[in-house]
Amino acid sequence: MRSGRWLTQTGPLTYLNEATAIWLRDLRGEFRTRYAVNSILMFAVTTLVAVSFSIGSFRIGDAEKPFLYSVLLWIILVFSALSGLSRSFVKEEEAGTIDVLKLSARSQAVFLGKLFFNLTLLGALELIIVPLFILLMNYKIASPGHFAAMVISGGFGLGAGTTIVAAMIAQASARGALFSVLSFPLLLPLMITAIKGCERAADGMNTAGWPEVRIAVAYTIIMIIMSLFLFPLIWEE
């Protein structure tokens, strides 16, 4: 670690440097253990197989498909994310590396690094699950660009809303259940928006202006800014 150099510098660029270092370190650790990737992906694939097996691609009529499939897709994505995103902070607590991390980087940089890592995980999750869902369920999408934008901006919102909660529950008891309980009320507005957005993209009507994508982007920005304000309070306790 070249930590000595950063501590003497200030300004936004060095924050990004520190965040990138934490991000890369977490990625390296994840490549070695594959704990978070395995748990999130296997959860998602299992749920997807269960949904696909029990519903199939012909059970739901074409008129109902855009809405119902969008609901199913987002339930799979949100709950898979909730099953593993808390790893980013819980693993520091379990390995006892949390104090060193507190010493070697500033708190906002830690938050950004962990946010980047969670967004990488979510990106991998969506890259695998969304095409698989479309193939398995025979999901016809009228405007693919809008759909992709909704999925990506929804993923950013998921990461932005859950990272600070992960930092809190890492320091609490009963971590696994608590993460979902705390995150879900915060994610519900985003989830309702994303379901509506994917439905509109799939049936191709009233897509002008992509209002849901803009709401998801606004949600992401607000959650990141609030987290940057509040994270030092829970990190430096």
Next chain:
Amino acid sequence: MIVKILLSIWMAVIIVAAFLYAGAAIGFPGQTSRILFFHVPQAWIATLAFLLSMIASCIYLAKRRVKTDHLALSAAELGLLFCILATATGSIFAKATWGSFWNWDPRETSIVILLMIYGAYFALRSAVPDPEKRRVFAAVYSILAFVTVPFLVFVVPRITASLHPENTMNPANPGMDPKTLKVFLGSLLAYTGLFVWMLRLKMRVLRLEVLREPEFVDTVIGEEGNLEPNSE
């Protein structure tokens, strides 16, 4: 003591007036509109309590006074209580007028999310062993949750239309019967008084509990009777 007696008399007068003095509003089946005198003040108190809890959380993060955290916790608990009462009474009204107990009307949706947020708030409080951390985390979570509320206010109404009666039941509307308005405002006052009394009671209980807990042995009573953590 005298305040408590006056409050109970006032509350009794309001309950009698709600059924005997004010008339039933036109356009509602039978006597159902009388729920206005109980349901709306409950919802109002729930909103007020959650707002108070959020403000107290912000102040706690800035000043770190245990008393402010007690205010946030008491207000959240009472808010949850009144929120449940408002949900139950609203649900009875919904069954009587719209035919089913639950319709996912935008207000029903937002009240469910409020219940979930404050359920999570108490789950968080019970899961953090360290008292100082518990207070900070609870305050941070309540601010985060408050930030998502505008999204619900703007997002959910785009998806479904509201069934809530606005015109005949809205006090700002000149069409409201003056007798109904009088009882309604009286009821609002009675509920606010009840809330303030319960809040003070709850805060007293919390203060006494702190004095008994062994983990708070290092706290001392401050000069103005405030509980201050001992500065090391």
